[in-house]
Amino acid sequence: MHNKFPHLFEPFKIDSVNLKNRITMAPLFTAYAHKDGSVSSLTLEHFEEIAKGGVGMIVVANAIVDESGSVSKHSLRVDDDRFLPGLSRLADTIKKEDVVAVLQINHGGHFAQGRKTISPSSVSLSDLNLGGLYKTALKSLDFQQQWAVLSEAIQQHPKQPKKMTEDDIKYIISAYAKAAVRAKKAGFDMVEIHGATGYLIVQFLSPRINNRKDKYGGDLENRMRFPLELVQAVKDAVGNDFPIGYRFLADEWMDDGFPLDEAKIFAQRLSALHVAYLSVTAGTYESFSRPVIVEKSHELGYMVYLAQQIKEVVEVPVITTGRITSPELAEEILREGKADLIGIARPLFADPQWPKKARKGNEKDILPCKDCGTCFQLVVSDRPALCAQWGKAKLIERKTMIKEVHNPRKKILIAMDGSENATMGAAYAADMLSNRKDVFITLIHIQTDEPDNDQQGINEMMDIARSLLIKAGIPKEAISVHISKKEVGIARDILREIAEGGYGTVVIGRRGISKAQQFLFGSVSNKILQNTGDYTVWVVE
Known part of the structure; x- marks a missing residue:
């Protein structure tokens, strides 16, 4: 030296x-x-x-x-x-x-x-x-x-x-x-x-x-x-x-x-x-x-x-x-x-x-x-x-x-409402992305004022979804949770997050359990599909 x-x-x-x-x-x-x-x-x-x-x-x-x-x-x-x-x-x-x-x-x-x-x-x-x-x-x-x-x-x-x-x-x-x-x-x-x-x-x-x-x-x-x-x-x-x-x-x-x-x-x-x-x-x-x-x-x-x-x-x-x-x-x-x-x-x-x-x-x-x-x-x-x-x-x-x-296919947004279909969406993503070390995943939930909006249940579903992803080999550091209150409308709030976050892939589950969940993963999924930009949408039924 x-x-x-x-x-x-x-x-x-x-x-x-x-x-x-x-x-x-x-x-x-x-x-x-x-x-x-x-x-x-x-x-x-x-x-x-x-x-x-x-x-x-x-x-x-x-x-x-x-x-x-x-x-x-x-x-x-x-x-x-x-x-x-x-x-x-x-x-x-x-x-x-x-x-x-x-x-x-x-x-x-x-x-x-x-x-x-x-x-x-x-x-x-x-x-x-x-x-x-x-x-x-x-x-x-x-x-x-x-x-x-x-x-x-x-x-x-x-x-x-x-x-x-x-x-x-x-x-x-x-x-x-x-x-x-x-x-x-x-x-x-x-x-x-x-x-x-x-x-x-x-x-x-x-x-x-x-x-x-x-x-x-x-x-x-x-x-x-x-x-x-x-x-x-x-x-x-x-x-x-x-x-x-x-x-x-x-x-x-x-x-x-x-x-x-x-x-x-x-x-x-x-x-x-x-x-x-x-x-x-x-x-x-x-x-x-x-x-x-x-x-x-x-x-x-x-x-x-x-x-x-x-x-x-x-x-x-x-x-x-x-x-x-x-x-x-x-x-x-x-x-x-x-x-x-x-x-x-x-x-x-x-x-x-x-x-x-x-x-x-x-x-x-x-x-x-x-x-x-x-x-x-x-x-x-x-x-x-x-x-x-x-x-x-x-x-x-x-x-x-x-x-x-600029077009990050490895940055993934998974919409969560606490329903079984939303969890299935996370499970589907875990299966598709098994052992990937190069992805960044955000689990998002938009809070509403619905009387049946169970916050504890949402937290439990988030934990389940996160566990599924980790068990599939996704690094825990690559998984984040984002919970925010509804501002304009659920679909528009999610679309704004997609645009601002630069996500390349979006995962949603169609048709939840409650009326609020049906709204989120029924018409909301359609609105997201109708407004698809330069990103891929996975709809899990």
Whole structure:
């Protein structure tokens, strides 16, 4: 084993968590999740590949703490317990390779998708400097693709986000705390709060965006209040034995934005709260396309100076990122004490074996990131990331898996009403899917106000169905239960779940026992069949 990079491969400790080396995968959004925000087989494949490459820690990017904060139709979600099975499989996938698993939690604020978005101030996206961002995203697309992306962006983003009330602020802080608890339950070693890139926390910190007149706006002390209260709430929720990292914006890189001198003060306040680390970055979706920033971003290690200045004023470990493409540069940064840990994202995406090759002294064999922007252009236009450096075989394999995410035949919804026919549907699915390890199954029940709606009986039927699937060889971690109250109508509620969840197969039983059950599995099954989209329906009689 070569020892050309002794600092890079030195073990490191973050609170009580041991890292085998100082290489971390910085959060990189890939849009690999299912449309409902659950972990896909592609998500698992991607992070398993990175973990096997020898990295010390992986930060899984952009898990959404509340449905109002989703930044992409393929963002991971951690706002409900139904996402725990997939997240547990993801944490296990990373940790089995002796790699520390961290889940980054986030809310997009006014960058979120949906009809109703929130922000500290009611600043319209039309008032933001996003023209360069969309130009970057669209330049690789043909006209029809450009029109599709722009049309979707117009539909997804309202003209004006809602200005958050103090009750909204308390609710979102609580959502972050609950999300962190779920990350802990799922088996992650740490959680990272996303406080960068222009998302909700930055919208509070930025004097450009935050024009509030209450205790959450105005001077720096007030603008820091929301993230500081948020960090404290998360710490209180998860306890002292669960480290909390922070993705830290050191400079907004915009005129009248959040500057470095204010960031240093904020960093000291976070350090005083004993966050586990600060992962230092800079810029937002507005500043990324400024010519001066575009030019800067092509320089090697272009954010290291920021990490160094933040490190000088805090007592917690500092991660540096930004075009650290070679082991030689990473070693130099650590040797000179400019940072404690190295954060690498796109170079690891290009070549997951980067750490192993460096450790063996084969750094010349590393497949370099060419800084071409292909991956960025794809995710900004809400398409799954690919790398132009990959070989033909890997590109074909990854594109095939991406098609599976968009049309996931292995993601199965089984409608349950407590009837014998519904249980037969689960038994049929168990028989058809016997010993399959690559499926994700959701058992769904829509609660009604019918007087004979026996909740205990429903729970028992769910347990029976789950047992049938487990006995058939389906991993218990791949089976989740979703019980919700009727909102519009049973059929429409199920159809909405199918659409939002991106299910490839739906299993229903026709004709239950009671009148309510006859309604669910009589006309409801017909409505589902009549509205069949790009998915398969199994009707069990």
